[in-house]
Every structure is written in C-alpha cells, then in structure tokens.
Amino acid sequence: MKKRIARLRDKMRELSLDAYLVTSYENYRYFSGFCGSNCTLIIGGDTCFALTDGRYDIQIKEQTDGFETVIISRPMHEHIAEILSENFFLRVGYETHKMTDFELRNLKAASGDTEYVPCDDFGEEIRSIKDKGEIDAIRRAVRCSDDAFAAFVKTVSRGMTERESAARLEYEMALRGSRAAAFDTIAASGIRSAMPHAEPSASPIEDNCLMTFDFGATVNGYMSDITRTIHIGTPSKQLCELWELVFDVQQKCIAHIQCGMRASELDEYQCSLFADHGMEKYIMHSLGHGVGLAIHEAPTVSRRSHATLSENMIITVEPGLYIKDVGGCRIEDTVLITKNGGVALTQSPHRINITL
Secondary structure, eight states, X not given: OHHHHHHHHHHHHHTTOSEEEEOSHHHHHXXXXXXXXXXXXXXXXXXXXXXXXGGGHHHHHHHOSSOEEEEOSSOHHHHHHHHHHHTTOOEEEEETTTSOHHHHHHHHHTTTTOEXXXXXXXXXXXXXXXXXHHHXXXXXXXXXXXXXXXXXXXXXXTTOBHHHHHHXXXXXXXXXXXXXXXXXXXXXXXXXXXXXXXXXXXXXOOSSEEEEEEEOOEETTEEOXXXXXXXXXXXXXXXXXXXXXXXXXXXXXHHHOOTTOBHHHHHHHHHHHHHTTTOGGGOXXXXXXXXXXXXXXXXXXXXXXXXXXXXXXXXXXXXXXXETXXXXXXXXXXXXXXXXXXXXXXXXXXXOEEOO
16 A cells, blocks of 8 residues: 555655545545545545544454544535645645535635645556556456356356346356456347347347357456357357457457557557458447456557556457347457566356357
C-alpha cells in the first residue's frame, strides 16, 4: 500500500495538490485495502485518512494500515471539509468520474476557501500495472473460471435453456471460490450468438450451431474474463470457418504483443487480419481491455487508445465476428504482458464440441 500511495503522491506533486480525495470503490480498495461499500480516502502529503460509517467500524481498522480512520456521524462531506480545514489542505484533487455535481456542490458549500481540482482517474492509471500479489489473485480468478467451465460443459444437455446454462456456470464458479460473477454471464446460441452482449434467454440451447459463453470469476476482489464459443452438434461449414478465422486471429494477436507497443497498434493488427479475409465489416468491438479490481479498466485496447502496453499489465484479447441472422463467434483469454510478450493465463481449451 505504501508503494501505491507513493505513486499517487507523485501524481499529486505534478499538480501541486495538498490532498487527493479517493471515492471510487476500486481505488479506495486499491490504496487502503478496505473493501466495505462506503468509504472516502483523503491522501495528504504525509497523512492519510479513511472515512466510513458505523457498519464498518471494526472492519476498516482491521483492513487498513497507516490510515487515521474516521467513523462518520454526520454527512460525509461535512467530515471531509472539516479534515481538509484542520490539516490546511487548500488545493484538493478529486475523481471527476466518480464525484457527482450534487456531492461536489455540497462539499464546496462546507469547505470555505478550499480549491477543488478536477483530476483524471489517477488510481486507474496506477492500477494498470499489476504487482505480484495482484497477478497472483488474477491467476486464482482465472483458474476458478477455467475449472468451473470444465465442470459446467459436462452438464450441458438437450432442453437446457440459455438462462439455466448461465446460472449453472455461475454456480460452478461459486463452488470454486468465486465471490460473485465478475459480470452478468453471457450465454447465446444459434443466431443469438451474433449479439456480442446477448442476455441469456428462456429458450432451449439450439442444436447444430455455435454457442458463446462470456463469463468471469471474482477472487479476493480481482476478476477474470474469458469467452469460449463452442460447437453444439454439427454447425454449418460457414460457422465452422468463422470459428477457425476468429481463433487464428486471436492466437496471432497474443503472439503479436510486445512491451512498449501502442495498444491501438494491437487493435489495428486484428482489424487488418480480418480485412485480409474481407470480414472487417463484421467487427463490432475493440480487441480488449484491462482487467483487475474492475472488469473493464485501463488500458483500453482499441484504435482510440493512447496507452502503451507495459510489463505486468493484464488485458483481454477477444476478437469477434458477428453476422446477423447467421451467428457469431468470440474467443477471449486473460493475458499477462511480460517483457517477452503476451502470456495467456486462461487455460480452458479453445476447441470444445458438445452433443446434445
């Protein structure tokens, strides 16, 4: 935590900030270790405060180290303003992506001469480079989803609905230690697989088609993200060729990863591979995103990204093609960036065939 806060203080010095307010869940957990649902951190130049309500009196003391803890008895903004004033924090940064206009107006009204400086999400930027403990936690989340999927596919049978399959998959992850699904599980068969974020339906799984499962586990707060498009029965030649192309592009993209390359370059590379086959018009999303305490975090792997891929970043590589009234395919692994390139943490087989 001290190293993480030191990196945040470097950002504060760049903007001549006396203090920085951390209000988003992922960031206050990252910088303090506290995982309750209500918290604000005040990071000063040499002092740190962690504010929460009475529900977490014991928990916040157990989970934080080096923070002065404050159990609020009045509205949060009043306590914040009081601490800022008492410590002569006059120029204070805040997370613009999290703090609402209503909260900011209340804070300013209670704060006198304090200047509030809108800031980019420094926490997410810092979180994009994982430390060893974070990498280990994500590995455990990946293993949980891998093992759950291996058990789940054995249960798929005729008459099972998409909705039931998603619930069973989440149950298998829970049995193996997942605190919660990392996001709403996607389970889409037949032509519904052409919808990248299809909500599982009450319809039975179709036969002789492709079926996409997109899911992830949460272990110790850290998440995994995996997509497998499996063959149900005997899909058409067109669908089988679609799967082969997506798989080939996915593997080439992982092999193409290098430290120091622009994230946009990796997305452009996958587009060029699909364009070689005249299939670029069926792309509906960018190649990937960072994974950690949030399921979508920095860096974004898209043509619009300004990020540079660095050692110990963890990203998804998830090319997909989606053809209306035919079907779709997405294949996704959680990938660790090392000094020697990308290493897929996900170990689930890519080629899976199920007979109903």
